[in-house]
Amino acid sequence: MSIWLDQNTRAVVQGLTGREGRFHAQRCRAYGTAIVAGVTPGKGGSSVDGVPVFDTVREAVAETSANASLIFVPPSFAADAILEAAENTLTLVVCITEGIPVHDMLRVKQYLAGRSTRLIGPNCPGIISPGIGKLGIMPGEIHRPGGPVGVVSRSGTLTYEVVAQLSSQGLGQTTCVGIGGDPVVGTSFIACLAAFEADPATQAVVMVGEIGGTAEEEAAAFIEEKMSKPVVAFIAGRTAPPGKRMGHAGAIVSHGLGTAGAKIDALRRHGVQVCEDLATIGRFCAEAFA
Numbered sequence: 001m002s003i004w005l006d007q008n009t010r011a012v013v014q015g016l017t018g019r020e021g022r023f024h025a026q027r028c029r030a031y032g033t034a035i036v037a038g039v040t041p042g043k044g045g046s047s048v049d050g051v052p053v054f055d056t057v058r059e060a061v062a063e064t065s066a067n068a069s070l071i072f073v074p075p076s077f078a079a080d081a082i083l084e085a086a087e088n089t090l091t092l093v094v095c096i097t098e099g100i101p102v103h104d105m106l107r108v109k110q111y112l113a114g115r116s117t118r119l120i121g122p123n124c125p126g127i128i129s130p131g132i133g134k135l136g137i138m139p140g141e142i143h144r145p146g147g148p149v150g151v152v153s154r155s156g157t158l159t160y161e162v163v164a165q166l167s168s169q170g171l172g173q174t175t176c177v178g179i180g181g182d183p184v185v186g187t188s189f190i191a192c193l194a195a196f197e198a199d200p201a202t203q204a205v206v207m208v209g210e211i212g213g214t215a216e217e218e219a220a221a222f223i224e225e226k227m228s229k230p231v232v233a234f235i236a237g238r239t240a241p242p243g244k245r246m247g248h249a250g251a252i253v254s255h256g257l258g259t260a261g262a263k264i265d266a267l268r269r270h271g272v273q274v275c276e277d278l279a280t281i282g283r284f285c286a287e288a289f290a
Contacts, residue, residue, distance in 0.1 A: 001201035002129035002175045003150070003192075004092055004118060008067070011135055012037040012060045012090075014081045015072035016048050024072065024096075024137050025051065031140040033133035036064040057088045068092040070126070070135045078122060079104035082186075086117040093186070094135045095121035105184035112186065119186025125156035125178035136178065138163075144172035149285070150196035151176040152189060153208035154215075158236055158278070162206055165282025171289070174202045181210065189219035197227050204230045204289040206281075207272075209263060211237035216263040224270035232285050233267050234275050235260045 011028070015021040016038025026049060029035045037060035038048055044055035054060040057069070069085040071078060071094065078097040085093045100122050112119055120127055126136015131145025142160060144167035151166070153159040156178050163176055174196075179187050189207060196202040205227075209216035216235065223231050237260045267274050275284040 001199055002132055003177075003195040003199050003202075004120075005068075005127050005129045005133055005135060005175065007132060009092065009133055009135070010034045010036045010064065010066045011068040011070050012039055012057060012064070012066040013051075013070045013072065014039045014057065014085065016040060016051060016053060017043050017046070018072055020096075021072035022048055025049070025070070027140070028070065028134055028136075031128075031134050032131075033135060035070075036060075036066050057084045057090070061088050061090070066090065068135060069094065071095040071097060071121075073097055075099040075101070079108050082108050082119060082122075083111055086112055086115055086119075089116065091116055091118065092127075092135070093117055093119045094124070094126045095119065095186070096124065096126060096137060097121070098123040100182070102182075102184055105182065109184055109186070120177060121180045121186060123182045124180030124185070125159060127175065127177050129175045130173050138176070138178070142167060143176065144170075146172035147174040147201045148172065148203035149289070150174050150192070150199065150202040150205045151208070152192035152196070152205065153178050154181045154210050155208055155236060158208050158210075158234070161278060162208055162234070162281055166206070166285060169282045169286040171282070171285060174199060183213070189215050190222045193219060193222055193227060193231070197229060202229065204232070204285070206285060207231055207233045209233060209235045211235070211260050211263070212258040214258065217266040220267045220270040220272055223272055230273070230289055232273050232275060232281070232288050234278060234281055235263045235267075236278075
């Protein structure tokens with residue numbers, strides 16, 4: 001099994017006619033994802049690699065029964081693209097766009113509260129259920145189908161490294177979710193952990209965090225209270241200087257809060273096994289999950 005993305009996922013790509021949208025849509029289709037439509041205002045009636053393009057998400061959903069969206073829209077228009085997807089009851093929305101203003105995402109977050117749309121991202125690699133499909137920019141070939149490990153991460157490139165090592169150890173993945181590194185994102189560590197806990201095929205979880213914010217500390221408490229499955233964590237940014245942003249907008253230590261050390265201590269205090277050397281995380285997980 002998998003979480004959120006399965007054989008029934010039918011996706012529209014908002015921004016399909018752009019270079020990035022077209023490039024990654026091709027690769028999602030090659031991996032097995034049903035990319036059924038594109039949306040670019042003013043280009044309705046055209047097509048990209050055989051995929052029909054519509055002016056609006058409403059038209060695309062009406063014609064193709066799409067239930068998910070993959071967004072490659074410039075930052076100034078991305079929040080409206082997310083809102084348009086949610087207004088048309090798409091249940092899964094993956095926003096790859098980096099650099100969306102925080103106040104725009106706060107507006108999106110408020111609008112999505114209580115609705116059935118799950119937003120992954122922004123500024124994320126997306127989601128992949130190995131052997132089933134992907135909505136995102138991750139390299140599909142490094143993933144190993146069949147489970148039993150679920151992966152959730154704030155970092156795209158670190159996700160790829162972790163997955164490659166898991167696969168080399170013979171540990172397949174059920175679903176891998178890159179939640180994004182911005183200060184305001186649609187899906188939290190806790191939401192992913194809860195979904196993995198409820199998924200019968202997922203027997204263990206790897207969580208990749210980084211400096212900044214308190215999401216990892218909150219996840220640690222949730223793991224101790226709610227999860228029966230083993231979790232291995234890795235926290236990036238142990239040598240990051242205070243006050244300097246490291247890669248992601250949310251990866252910053254300020255006033256002594258959000259340090260890697262504090263996060264590692266919290267995770268261990270709540271019973272989570274922490275790998276401190278990324279180069280050995282595959283072997284670490286194989287031993288921890290044995």
